[in-house]
Structure formats: structure tokens, C-alpha cells
Amino acid sequence: NENQRSIEEICICCGSFQIHTQHPLFHGGICTPCTENFLETFFLYDEDGFPAFCTICCSGKTLLMCDDPTCNRCYCLECLDVLVSPGTAEKIKAMNTWLCFMCVPLSSNGLLKRKKRWRAKLKCFYDQESNHLEIYQPLSPWERKPINVLSLFDNITTERLLASLFESCIVPQSKQDRMRAMSLLFGSFIFDVTFPFTFSSSLSPLAWYFYQYHRILQYGIPLESSQRPFFWMFVDNLVLEKEDRETASRFFKVHIKSSPSPDCLFFTSCLLSI
Numbered sequence: 001n002e003n004q005r006s007i008e009e010i011c012i013c014c015g016s017f018q019i020h021t022q023h024p025l026f027h028g029g030i031c032t033p034c035t036e037n038f039l040e041t042f043f044l045y046d047e048d049g050f051p052a053f054c055t056i057c058c059s060g061k062t063l064l065m066c067d068d069p070t071c072n073r074c075y076c077l078e079c080l081d082v083l084v085s086p087g088t089a090e091k092i093k094a095m096n097t098w099l100c101f102m103c104v105p106l107s108s109n110g111l112l113k114r115k116k117r118w119r120a121k122l123k124c125f126y127d128q129e130s131n132h133l134e135i136y137q138p139l140s141p142w143e144r145k146p147i148n149v150l151s152l153f154d155n156i157t158t159e160r161l162l163a164s165l166f167e168s169c170i171v172p173q174s175k176q177d178r179m180r181a182m183s184l185l186f187g188s189f190i191f192d193v194t195f196p197f198t199f200s201s202s203l204s205p206l207a208w209y210f211y212q213y214h215r216i217l218q219y220g221i222p223l224e225s226s227q228r229p230f231f232w233m234f235v236d237n238l239v240l241e242k243e244d245r246e247t248a249s250r251f252f253k254v255h256i257k258s259s260p261s262p263d264c265l266f267f268t269s270c271l272l273s274i
Helices: 032-041 077-084 088-094 118-129 157-163 175-186 208-220 242-252
Strands: 019-022 029-031 063-065 074-076 147-150 166-170 233-236 266-269
Touching: 019 032, 019 118, 029 032, 032 118, 063 088, 074 077, 077 088, 208 242
Parallel strands: 147 166
Antiparallel strands: 019 029, 063 074, 233 266
């Protein structure tokens, strides 16, 4: 029948016909918005330690919880009544003990049919749909080549020796040299990397270096599709306060590391060796 569709052609989370992929736990499709919602909320838990959203649609206001102490998965009333059968939610409410569809041996309940090897399919779903970082094939030590580095604010001789990766280091000494280097790297645009006029006053934030560096980094970082290697390193010579360092970690999306040298330094970098 032309008006009939298989469950795999329908998003079992919202009923949309615009299918993006297949639901990882149950037979049925899932659209793009529901896929994004699933990825973000499936592993979210409330303060009481129980799942915060429906196992099927990752939404729902009123949830019914499985009574198996090793499970505790939740299901919304809408999914139960639509995918299993009308009135299922009320029947479950009347039960003293209810084991959910992931726990009982019976794999099919109305339109809701649990997938075999769903744990592996759930992992595969996250591996394929998540925006994971691309992992490159490592090079052997004799194939690795040193790289050249531009230092914007200060001489990083000590830091580059610790990293043991850099062949040479260009340190622009004047404002004109810095702007010339920026122009060569990023094209013609007006940008000043010198101190702010009131840097010596108490009104200027100590985190000025960090915010300027992050701004420059956004200009220089290549597109994700680019094959050009790009590495960055931000060094804090105990200038930033603890709160500023935590802010820097959030901006860079990398945890700060401290150096083992007597003159303690804090590093933030995309280089795995640091």
C-alpha cells in the first residue's frame, strides 16, 4: 500500500518522515533534530542519580521508571501510548513492579522492538554521529620534522626547549615587526598586539594577553577540512589568576598543564606532548 510506511521510515521520537539515520536502541528511524537531541541528552542524569529523559525520544515531561535496580531507565507517557498501545502508560502506573522493554526477554511490544546487540549499536551511533576529533596516523621518530614558530608576545626559548619540537623561533621585537608578521601569516588587516594604553594602571585586566592571543588564534586557525598542520601554545608566566586560568581552559577547550621546571609555567596547547 502506497500509504503505508515501515517503522524504519518514521522517526520514532517525533513522527517525522525526514529520516537521518536509525535509532540505536529500537527498530525505527530518527530525524536530524532528534539525533542531535539524543546525542546531547541520552547520558544526562538528574541530581538524584536517575536518567533525566526518556530512553526512546530523550524528551518527555512525565516519566515512568523501570523498577529493576540495575536499570532505572525512564520512558515518557507519549512514547508508551503511541509506540506500544494506547493506555499502556496507565497500565504501567497501576503495576506494583514494572520491568522495562530493555530488561524483559520479550523484545517486541507493539511497534516498539528492541534491537539485538543494542549496546554495540549505541556505541556505533555515537562514534558515527558525534563530532569527534580526527586522529592522524603517528609518525616514527625519524620521519618527524621540526617546525618553525611565531612567538607573538615574548621569547619562548625555555618553552620550546621543553617541547623539543621547534627548529627555530621568530620573536618580533617591535610593534611594526609584530604587525608585519601578522600580515604575512593572516593577510592584510589592522590588528595591534602591543600593550593596551592603560596596561600599567590597575584598571587593565591581567588576562589581556590571553584574550588577545585567543582572538589572534581565531584568525590563524585553518578550516577543519584543511590538511595543513597547525599547532598553538599559550604560556602563562604566573600572570593569570586562578579564575583567569580556568576561563582560558574553557576558551581553548584544553586543560592547563604546569611545567616541571623550577620557574613554574602554565601551558595550554593542542600539542599532545605538552
